[in-house]
Amino acid sequence: MSGTEYPKEILESLEDYNIDIRDFMPGHGKGAKLLLNFNKISGLEQVDGVILKGREIENGIVADIIIMEGTKIEEPVHLCFGVNKETGVQEIFPRIIAEDNTEVTVQAHCSFPKANGLIHKMFGHFYIGKNCNFTYSETHYHGENSGAFVAPVAYMYVGENSVFENNFNLTRGTPGKVKIMIDIYAMKNSVIKSNIRAFGKSKKDSVRIRDSVFLEGENARSIIKMKAAARDGGEVLMYGITEGNAPNCNGHVECNEIVLGKGSICRARPFIRAIDPTSSVSHEASLGRFPQKWLDELLAKGLTEEEATQVLIEAMLQEE
Amino acid sequence: MRENTKYHNYRFIGKINVDEIQPWFDFTTTKPWDDPEIPWILDNKVRREILIILAKGPKTFQEIYERVNFSPKPLLITKEEYDCQISYNWTKKTVENHLMNLEWYNLIKLINKSYKLTIPILSTEETEKLEEYIVKFTENWITIIKQLGDEVKEKLGDLDKKTPLYEILIEKTIEKLYRILKEENLLPNQPNLKALWAEQLRKIKFEDWVAKNF
Numbered sequence: 407m408s409g410t411e412y413p414k415e416i417l418e419s420l421e422d423y424n425i426d427i428r429d430f431m432p433g434h435g436k437g438a439k440l441l442l443n444f445n446k447i448s449g450l451e452q453v454d455g456v457i458l459k460g461r462e463i464e465n466g467i468v469a470d471i472i473i474m475e476g477t478k479i480e481e482p483v484h485l486c487f488g489v490n491k492e493t494g495v496q497e498i499f500p501r502i503i504a505e506d507n508t509e510v511t512v513q514a515h516c517s518f519p520k521a522n523g524l525i526h527k528m529f530g531h532f533y534i535g536k537n538c539n540f541t542y543s544e545t546h547y548h549g550e551n552s553g554a555f556v557a558p559v560a561y562m563y564v565g566e567n568s569v570f571e572n573n574f575n576l577t578r579g580t581p582g583k584v585k586i587m588i589d590i591y592a593m594k595n596s597v598i599k600s601n602i603r604a605f606g607k608s609k610k611d612s613v614r615i616r617d618s619v620f621l622e623g624e625n626a627r628s629i630i631k632m633k634a635a636a637r638d639g640g641e642v643l644m645y646g647i648t649e650g651n652a653p654n655c656n657g658h659v660e661c662n663e664i665v666l667g668k669g670s671i672c673r674a675r676p677f678i679r680a681i682d683p684t685s686s687v688s689h690e691a692s693l694g695r696f697p698q699k700w701l702d703e704l705l706a707k708g709l710t711e712e713e714a715t716q717v718l719i720e721a722m723l724q725e726e
Numbered sequence: 727m728r729e730n731t732k733y734h735n736y737r738f739i740g741k742i743n744v745d746e747i748q749p750w751f752d753f754t755t756t757k758p759w760d761d762p763e764i765p766w767i768l769d770n771k772v773r774r775e776i777l778i779i780l781a782k783g784p785k786t787f788q789e790i791y792e793r794v795n796f797s798p799k800p801l802l803i804t805k806e807e808y809d810c811q812i813s814y815n816w817t818k819k820t821v822e823n824h825l826m827n828l829e830w831y832n833l834i835k836l837i838n839k840s841y842k843l844t845i846p847i848l849s850t851e852e853t854e855k856l857e858e859y860i861v862k863f864t865e866n867w868i869t870i871i872k873q874l875g876d877e878v879k880e881k882l883g884d885l886d887k888k889t890p891l892y893e894i895l896i897e898k899t900i901e902k903l904y905r906i907l908k909e910e911n912l913l914p915n916q917p918n919l920k921a922l923w924a925e926q927l928r929k930i931k932f933e934d935w936v937a938k939n940f
Contacts (some may be wrong), residue, residue, distance in 0.1 A: 459802045461940055468936065470800040472808055497931075501801045503810060529932065533798040535812040561771070563814055589771065590916060620770050622820055649770060649789045652820045677766065706751070 411452040412441060412448050416488035417651060418546045419519040422578040427515055437481030442467050444489045445498055457509075471512070475505035475535075482543075483512040492522040492553070499529050504543075506535035506565070514544040522553035532562040534570055543573040544583075552610035554582035562590045564598060566623060572600040576613065577723045581606055584613040594623030594652075601724050602632045606640025610668060613640075618647035621655035621685065628657040632674070634692060635719050637666035645675040650685025650698040659689040664696060664719060767831050772816060773824050777833065781847035784840040791821050801936050 417427045424481050432439050434447040438456040442646050447460050447467065455477030460469040471483065504510060518524050534540045542562075548554035564570040570592075580611065581604060592598050604613045613636075619628040632644040648657035663672035673701035676689035704714035756832045772794060779785060779793050797813040807830055825841060834841050848856075871892070873911040878891070885891055 432798065457803065457808060459800075461802055463939075468801050468940065470803045472800060472803065499801065499936075501798075503798055503800060503812065505811060510823065530796070533810075533812055533814075565812065589769075591771065592813070594817070618769065620772075622772065624817065624819075651770070651772075651823050652817065657917065679766070681827055682819070684842060 407556075412443060412486075413488065413490040414445075415519045416486070416491050416517045419488075419517040420515060420545060420578075423545055423547075423575070425515070425545060427486060427517070430482070430486070430513065430515070435481050437479065437484055438471075439486075440469060440471070441484075441486045442488065442498065444491065444494065444666060451481065452535075455479065455480075458590070458612050463497070463499075465495050466499070468499040469501070471500065471502045473502075473504040473508045473510050476507045476669075477505070478509040478713075482511040484566060485512065485514040486517070487514070487526070487528075488517045489524055489526065490520060490526065491631045492520045493524055493567040495525040495527070497527045497529075501531045501533075502600060503533045504535055505542050507537045508535065511541040511543065514542070515546075516544065516556075517547045518554050518556075519549045519579075520545065520551075521549040523555075523673070524553060525555045525662055526628050528558035528560065530560040530582045532557065532560065532726045533716040534562070534564045536565040538565065538568040538570075539572070540564075540568065541571040544575070546574075546576040547579045548576070548582050548584075550580055550581040551709065554584075557586070559587045562587070562588065562707045563588060563604065564592050564596045566594040566596060568593075569597045570599070572598070572613070572617075572705040574601070575603045577603050577605040580608060581611045581613050583611075584614045584615070586617075588615075588617045590617075590619045592619060592621050592623060592628055592655075594625035595625045596623060598626070598628035598629045600628070602630070602634075602644065604634045604642060605723060606642045606670070606676045607632070607638060609639025609641075611636075611640040612642075614643040614645070616645040616647065618649070619657055621687075622651050623655050624653045624655065626652060626655045626657075630659045631658075632659075632661040633663070633723055634661075635666065635723065636672050638668040639667065639669035641671045641673075643673040643675065645677070646689065647677045647679075648687045648689070649679045650687045651681045653682050653684045655682065655685045656667055657685075657687045659687075659691075659709070661689070661691040661693075662722065663691075663693045665694060666715060666719075749779065766828060769835065770824070772821070773828055774823075776824060776828060776841075777843065777847055780834060780841055781849060782841040784837070786840050787818075787822070787825070790825070791818055794821055802940055820916045866905075 417619045420427055432451040434564050436453060436459055437453040439449055439451045440458050440460055441722055445462055445466050450458055450460060452458050455474045457472040460467050487498055545639055548666060590598055599618050602617055602619050604615060616702050619630060621628060628648060632646050634642040634644055636642040642663060644663060645663050646659035646661055648659050650657060659678060661674040661676055661677045663674055664671040672693050674691040674693055676691055678687040678689050680687050700718060701714050704717060757780060775794055776790055779790055795815045798810055829836060831843055835844055882891060
């Protein structure tokens with residue numbers, strides 16, 4: 407399939423993230439691919455060790471993505487869920503199973519460049535086996551009208567001795583109304599890293615993200631890093647949960663949020679629970695403005711206050 | 727296991743007030759999960775699974791432990807095409823921790839080495855049995871609401887302009903109905919008597935939908 411069959415507006419919509427979706431299209435690179443244009447599968451490419459099967463439904467797709475045992479692939483599995491319409495409802499039901507001893511990155515792009523009353527929902531399940539190295543990165547673009555309502559729910563299970571990295575990025579364009587729920591269950595000796603980035607830019611934007619890690623196996627470890635900014639009336643709620651249910655597990659929730667302009671609101675709700683007496687969980691959160699010293703340093707270099715703030719937000723949202 | 731601390735007074739002793747199948751998110755209503763009434767104890771899928779297991783009757787620790795572990799299945803790919811080898815096995819210690827939590831919050835109790843629910847949890851089939859009477863109750867309510875429509879408009883018209891009048895009326899009526907039913911011993915005199923729903927029920931519905939459609 408050539409890139410021209412997929413809407414140009416979607417293909418170019420992640421430029422602000424320095425991502426060109428064309429680089430991930432079928433025919434480009436060696437990774438497996440699944441592209442959805444609203445409710446039509448526009449591209450599907452399989453590679454050795456990866457089974458992809460999708461079924462179109464009225465408003466979206468049901469899909470299985472299986473990474474077979476021992477598969478190690480350098481090129482990411484690419485998923486693109488785009489809608490090039492102003493309104494409508496897109497529902498996607500992906501189920502990803504990564505068998506034992508696999509190493510894979512799944513790169514998902516969700517783009518709704520014209521959204522103006524558009525609803526996107528996901529109900530996804532991720533099952534990661536033992537001894538895996540699995541990265542799931544999801545980059546979103548919801549247009550410039552604050553007109554999307556995006557509500558994904560994902561349940562992720564990470565097997566023994568596996569490393570799982572989850573990255574969610576919604577820092578370009580306007581988010582609209584976003585409610586995300588991620589539950590990650592970490593088994594014995596697994597390591598979880600979850601990075602969430604979001605930016606609410608107007609009073610029509612409301613981003614609420616609940617990211618939970620349940621440490622269910624002995625020695626499981628996790629870190630949730632949530633970074634967000636709200637400006638000009640935007641609202642952001644970062645709700646990071648870590649629960650230590652097994653012996654010697656260890657988890658941490660970190661949340662940094664910057665609030666700018668009148669009417670903006672940032673909220674953090676770290677919720678940690680130590681249930682096993684040998685578990686250890688912690689959190690830290692900082693909300694509010696940037697330290698004046700940082701701004702002063704940039705102002706001294708000739709930047710206006712607005713430019714300096716923008717530089718600091720960019721830096722915060724991009725840092726590891 | 728019950729220690730006697732000052733927190734004892736804050737322990738959950740009523741019935742859980744959750745009236746959505748998946749209270750933190752529902753596809754049709756998109757009702758948010760961030761409402762404060764959601765008890766954190768139910769955040770965890772393992773604890774919800776334990777409650778679902780106990781909904782079928784009292785179980786010993788070993789019986790619960792054997793039922794908590796699971797192996798995933800693909801949605802579309804058949805077993806002939808691919809047979810999943812992954813399984814998730816919780817340790818006895820972790821299951822024990824979850825049970826202690828549920829017991830501490832008074833959602834289950836241990837009697838003669840068997841765990842038992844202290845709250846009602848309905849299965850999908852049981853819920854479906856209720857449907858006939860839910861429809862009958864609703865139809866009668868609608869008839870009354872329609873019959874009294876003109877009278878309400880005439881007497882409460884001013885109020886209707888500035889408040890969601892019917893929402894208030896229905897809520898207050900339900901409160902009164904509960905009170906009278908309790909006075910007449912048709913409902914047990916306990917606070918917040920509502921059935922607890924669980925996300926697994928939603929999952930079963932979703933899997934039913936997949937099974938029927940694909």
